[in-house]
Amino acid sequence: MKNLLKAQDLRAYYRLVDGTEIKAVDGVTLELRPNEVLGIAGESGCGKSTLAAVMSLTHNPPLRVVDGHVAANGSNLLTMPPEQVRREIKGRHISVVPQGAMNALNPTQRVRNFAIDMLQEHFPEMTKAQAIDLARARIEELSLPVRVLDSYPHELSGGMKQRTIIVLSTLLDPKVLIADEPTSALDVTSQKIVIKLLLALLGEGIITSIAFITHELPLLRQVADRIAIMYAGKLVEVGSMDEIIFSPEHPYTRALMGSMLVPEKHIREQRIEAIPGVPPDLKDLPIGCRFHPRCQKRLPVCSQEEPPAKIVGDRTTWCWLMQ
Amino acid sequence: MVLANAVKRDEKVRPLLQVENLTKVFGGGRNEVVAVDDISFAIAPGEIVSLLGESGSGKTTTARMILRLSRPTKGRILYEGKDINEMKGIDYWRRAQTIFQDPFSSFNSFYSVHSFLGKAFRLADNDFSEDERRALMEKAMEDVGLNASELLFKRPHELSGGQRQRLMIARALLIGPELLVADEPTSMIDASSRVGILNMLMDLSRKHGMTIMFITHDIGLAYYTSDRLLIMNEGRIVEEGSAEEVVERPTNAYTKRLLADIPTLRRKWDT
Numbered sequence: 364m365k366n367l368l369k370a371q372d373l374r375a376y377y378r379l380v381d382g383t384e385i386k387a388v389d390g391v392t393l394e395l396r397p398n399e400v401l402g403i404a405g406e407s408g409c410g411k412s413t414l415a416a417v418m419s420l421t422h423n424p425p426l427r428v429v430d431g432h433v434a435a436n437g438s439n440l441l442t443m444p445p446e447q448v449r450r451e452i453k454g455r456h457i458s459v460v461p462q463g464a465m466n467a468l469n470p471t472q473r474v475r476n477f478a479i480d481m482l483q484e485h486f487p488e489m490t491k492a493q494a495i496d497l498a499r500a501r502i503e504e505l506s507l508p509v510r511v512l513d514s515y516p517h518e519l520s521g522g523m524k525q526r527t528i529i530v531l532s533t534l535l536d537p538k539v540l541i542a543d544e545p546t547s548a549l550d551v552t553s554q555k556i557v558i559k560l561l562l563a564l565l566g567e568g569i570i571t572s573i574a575f576i577t578h579e580l581p582l583l584r585q586v587a588d589r590i591a592i593m594y595a596g597k598l599v600e601v602g603s604m605d606e607i608i609f610s611p612e613h614p615y616t617r618a619l620m621g622s623m624l625v626p627e628k629h630i631r632e633q634r635i636e637a638i639p640g641v642p643p644d645l646k647d648l649p650i651g652c653r654f655h656p657r658c659q660k661r662l663p664v665c666s667q668e669e670p671p672a673k674i675v676g677d678r679t680t681w682c683w684l685m686q
Numbered sequence: 687m688v689l690a691n692a693v694k695r696d697e698k699v700r701p702l703l704q705v706e707n708l709t710k711v712f713g714g715g716r717n718e719v720v721a722v723d724d725i726s727f728a729i730a731p732g733e734i735v736s737l738l739g740e741s742g743s744g745k746t747t748t749a750r751m752i753l754r755l756s757r758p759t760k761g762r763i764l765y766e767g768k769d770i771n772e773m774k775g776i777d778y779w780r781r782a783q784t785i786f787q788d789p790f791s792s793f794n795s796f797y798s799v800h801s802f803l804g805k806a807f808r809l810a811d812n813d814f815s816e817d818e819r820r821a822l823m824e825k826a827m828e829d830v831g832l833n834a835s836e837l838l839f840k841r842p843h844e845l846s847g848g849q850r851q852r853l854m855i856a857r858a859l860l861i862g863p864e865l866l867v868a869d870e871p872t873s874m875i876d877a878s879s880r881v882g883i884l885n886m887l888m889d890l891s892r893k894h895g896m897t898i899m900f901i902t903h904d905i906g907l908a909y910y911t912s913d914r915l916l917i918m919n920e921g922r923i924v925e926e927g928s929a930e931e932v933v934e935r936p937t938n939a940y941t942k943r944l945l946a947d948i949p950t951l952r953r954k955w956d957t
């Protein structure tokens with residue numbers, strides 16, 4: 364189990380007080396390789412943020428891992444003592460920029476306090492001045508304005524806040540950065556700047572790999588080496604960026620790609636069709652393939668049994684058509 | 687061409703909507719914000735036009751003035767040649783309707799879906815029986831992909847953002863306006879369903895000649911749906927033209943940069 368980070372048969376459910384279970388991650392196996400940007404894409408509610416929380420060990424009740432493990436460096440992080448996870452894993456091996464992090468900064472604190480808290484968590488003996496020096500050096504290295512440290516969150520633009528959080532979250536040179544929708548809600552120009560920063564962190568060797576979570580496939584075309592497509596708590600297709608964007612095989616990936624509105628000639632030359640229906644309720648999932656109620660290609664077996672994984676080269680597909 | 691039979695801008699066709707030197711200033715002194723800065727444009731009947739710009743460029747402020755929800759600081763808005771601020775509110779709103787950007791703020795949480803849609807009938811000319819109303823509401827809900835039997839008596843907080851946005855669209859369909867101003871109408875609706883909603887609005891425009899003004903930051907949406915684009919930056923309209931012209935051959939520096947930064951599928955950024 365010598366991995367950078369790998370989820371193996373992971374199941375993580377929200378257990379609500381009334382006893383219902385929301386199966387947000389339901390049997391996911393996914394590996395992050397060295398020196399790559401892995402894109403994780405799917406529509407809202409399919410379980411991307413839940414997967415990010417478990418893989419970064421930041422999950423809390425009512426979310427519970429009911430099965431499977433998260434492996435790094437040969438250990439199952441889910442059974443590691445919490446104190447060891449805090450000391451050795453969080454921020455050091457894996458850092459996460461949660462969805463909406465830029466709006467979660469404490470509005471009454473200057474941004475530098477975020478860096479001080481982060482560093483003192485790991486080095487209790489470090490002084491505030493030392494922490495600020497470290498943060499300043501990194502901010503300069505990545506060509507951000509040093510004044511951000513003395514600013515309050517509301518004084519910074521969305522793009523600047525997001526870049527600052529990313530830089531401060533990677534101060535301890537974690538191997539893995541999990542970035543959950545880091546560019547959503549930003550203008551296109553800020554999106555591009557945030558992405559350049561992420562690529563610079565990789566280029567400078569500050570981090571080794573990125574799991575980039577988004578619902579926007581055109582963005583992944585720009586940055587991802589591999590892409591995993593999620594639907595209703597499960598992966599449906601994982602492959603290289605080229606395979607997923609230009610020759611998707613799973614009917615859901617194909618339909619999703621076909622419904623993208625990008626400013627390119629072909630979308631005005633024909634009518635683009637939506638996928639009929641809506642994703643299933645994660646409390647009440649259909650039997651068999653979770654996409655079958657909306658699938659134009661379904662076979663009789665699709666509504667009876669879950670499709671197994673089919674691996675061809677670097678691509679894995681979960682669909683009966685591929686069997 | 688998606689909109690082959692949409693009404694094209696033509697000297698002989700009188701504009702449905704004419705915006706002249708429209709300006710909106712908020713605050714004063716040091717806090718003065720010129721949100722909309724002397725813009726002018728016209729929209730022909732049956733046309734689909736997008737007002738496209740990044741956040742803060744003044745799109746919503748423009749939409750609110752066109753919907754008579756806010757008064758211009760300067761300039762005027764003519765609907766079939768009449769100043770909208772001199773018309774009776776109800777007469778105007780029968781003809782010009784909106785889908786709001788933020789569906790959370792546009793619902794009163796005490797109303798059920800049924801009473802929310804029911805209010806739309808206040809703008810109707812006809813007297814419908816309760817059964818007729820119910821049938822029309824259910825039809826409008828099904829048209830936007832909402833399950834009426836499940837949702838009709840739900841309250842707004844029990845619906846997802848996407849469901850609330852669909853409900854706004856259902857309400858607009860019930861009223862059947864001549865002009866629909868749709869401010870980020872599908873921002874809460876996922877990619878796979880978004881295009882279905884847009885197709886529906888485009889079909890309405892084609893079948894009934896409904897004029898649509900999309901207010902959006904989404905270039906893909908604007909390009910797919912629209913006959914014409916108006917590009918807005920810092921309160922001004924910096925470029926205007928057919929969707930093809932603007933996207934394929936932009937002339938303004940701002941438009942060029944915007945298009946270069948948009949992630950697309952065919953082209954990779956030079957990072």
Ligand SMILES: Nc1ncnc2c1ncn2[C@@H]1O[C@H](COP(=O)(O)OP(=O)(O)O)[C@@H](O)[C@H]1O
Nearest residue numbers: 377385387406407408409410411412413414645
């Ligand atoms: N704290 C929570 N309690 C209950 N259900 C939740 C909670 N957070 C998320 N969920 C549900 O879990 C599912 C997956 O959510 P999420 O992982 O946030 O999806 P995504 O990030 O792909 O939009 C959704 O149905 C969502 O409603």
Ligand SMILES: Nc1ncnc2c1ncn2[C@@H]1O[C@H](COP(=O)(O)OP(=O)(O)O)[C@@H](O)[C@H]1O
Nearest residue numbers: 712719721739740741742743744745746747748
């Ligand atoms: N009620 C208001 N009071 C003061 N400033 C406002 C108000 N509404 C909008 N603004 C300002 O006007 C500018 C344009 O805003 P808006 O029309 O909402 O832009 P957009 O819809 O393109 O994002 C922004 O700078 C915004 O802060």
Ligand code: SF4
Nearest residue numbers: 652655658665682683
């Ligand atoms: S398994 Fe069947 S229903 Fe599911 S995507 Fe494949 S063909 Fe469609």
Ligand SMILES: [Mg+2]
Nearest residue numbers: 411412462544
């Ligand atoms: Mg999420």
Ligand SMILES: [Mg+2]
Nearest residue numbers: 745746747787
């Ligand atoms: Mg707006």
